[in-house]
Amino acid sequence: MTVVIGFEGSANKIGVGIVRDGEVLSNPRRTYITPPGQGFLPRETARHHHSVILTVLKEALEEAGLKPADVDCVAYTKGPGMGAPLVTVALVARTVAQLWGKPLLGVNHCIGHIEMGRLITQANNPTVLYVSGGNTQVIAYSERRYRIFGETIDIAVGNCLDRFARVIKISNDPSPGYNIEQMAKKGTQYVELPYTVKGMDVSFSGILSYIEEAAGKMLKCNQCTAEDLCFSLQETLFSMLVEITERAMAHCSSQEVLIVGGVGCTTQTQPFRNADDGFAL
Known part of the structure; x- marks a missing residue:
C-alpha cells in the first residue's frame, strides 16, 4: 500500500492531506x-501559510495515526496559483521530503482537482x-x-463572485x-x-461591471435588496455554466458530470444530480 502526503497552498487555504x-x-x-471588502494579497497569504503549516502537518499525521516513516511519497501543488503562497508551501514540502528521505512529486493544481x-x-x-x-473550464x-x-x-466565476462580495461588503468568513x-x-x-x-465560452467581466454599477443605484433607491442581487448574480452565472456543460456532454455522449473547484462546493452548481449524491472537490 502506498501512502502519499500532499501539501496544498495555491490560494488562501493551506492544507495537508x-x-x-x-x-x-x-x-x-x-x-x-x-476583513469584508478586502481580498487576500500574495505576501500576506504566504505569511499566513508560513505561520500555520507545521501545525497543520502535525495534525495531518496525528489524525492519520502515522509517523514519517510510514509515508512513501511527498507531493505538493506545483501550480497554477498565487506565487508567494505556492513558494512557501513548496519549500516546506521539499524540506520534509529531504528530511524524511522520500521522493518529491509536484502536482498540477487543475489536474489534481479532477483526478x-x-x-x-x-x-x-x-x-x-x-x-x-x-x-472556469x-x-x-x-x-x-x-x-x-x-x-x-x-x-x-469565483473571481467574479469574490469581487462582487467586496462591493457590497459581504464577509469573507468562511x-x-x-x-x-x-x-x-x-x-x-x-x-x-x-x-x-x-459558443462554448463564457464571459463574466461585463456581468460584474454591470451589477457593480447597478448595486450602487438600486440599493440606494431601495429598488431591490442585496439578497436579490446575490440571487440574480448566482442564477445568471450558474445558468451560463450549465448551458456550456450540457453542450459538452452532448458532444462527448457523456452521462456523468464531475464538478470540481471551490465554487463547486455551492449547492446551486449541482443541478445535474440529486443533491444527496452530488459531489464537488
Whole structure:
C-alpha cells in the first residue's frame, strides 16, 4: 500500500492531506480570512501559510495515526496559483521530503482537482466542470489527454463572485461564495443581468461591471435588496455554466458530470444530480 502526503497552498487555504491507496486518512486545513471588502494579497497569504503549516502537518499525521516513516511519497501543488503562497508551501514540502528521505512529486493544481474527484466518486468518463477562484473550464478526457471544450474568456466565476462580495461588503468568513449563496436563498426578486455565452465560452467581466454599477443605484433607491442581487448574480452565472456543460456532454455522449473547484462546493452548481449524491472537490 502506498501512502502519499500532499501539501496544498495555491490560494488562501493551506492544507495537508494523507492518502493511502485512494483512501483519505486526514485532511486538516486553515483558511486566511480578510476583513469584508478586502481580498487576500500574495505576501500576506504566504505569511499566513508560513505561520500555520507545521501545525497543520502535525495534525495531518496525528489524525492519520502515522509517523514519517510510514509515508512513501511527498507531493505538493506545483501550480497554477498565487506565487508567494505556492513558494512557501513548496519549500516546506521539499524540506520534509529531504528530511524524511522520500521522493518529491509536484502536482498540477487543475489536474489534481479532477483526478481527486474521479478517485473519490469513481466516475468513469465524466465531463468536468472546473469552477474556482482562478479557473472556469469545461473539460473532457479524450485520447489520453484532457481537452478543454469551453472556458471563460476573461475572469473566473469565483473571481467574479469574490469581487462582487467586496462591493457590497459581504464577509469573507468562511468564504465570499458561501455567504453569497446564503444571501441568495433569501432573494425574491430577479434582477435581469447580461447573459454572455459565446459558443462554448463564457464571459463574466461585463456581468460584474454591470451589477457593480447597478448595486450602487438600486440599493440606494431601495429598488431591490442585496439578497436579490446575490440571487440574480448566482442564477445568471450558474445558468451560463450549465448551458456550456450540457453542450459538452452532448458532444462527448457523456452521462456523468464531475464538478470540481471551490465554487463547486455551492449547492446551486449541482443541478445535474440529486443533491444527496452530488459531489464537488
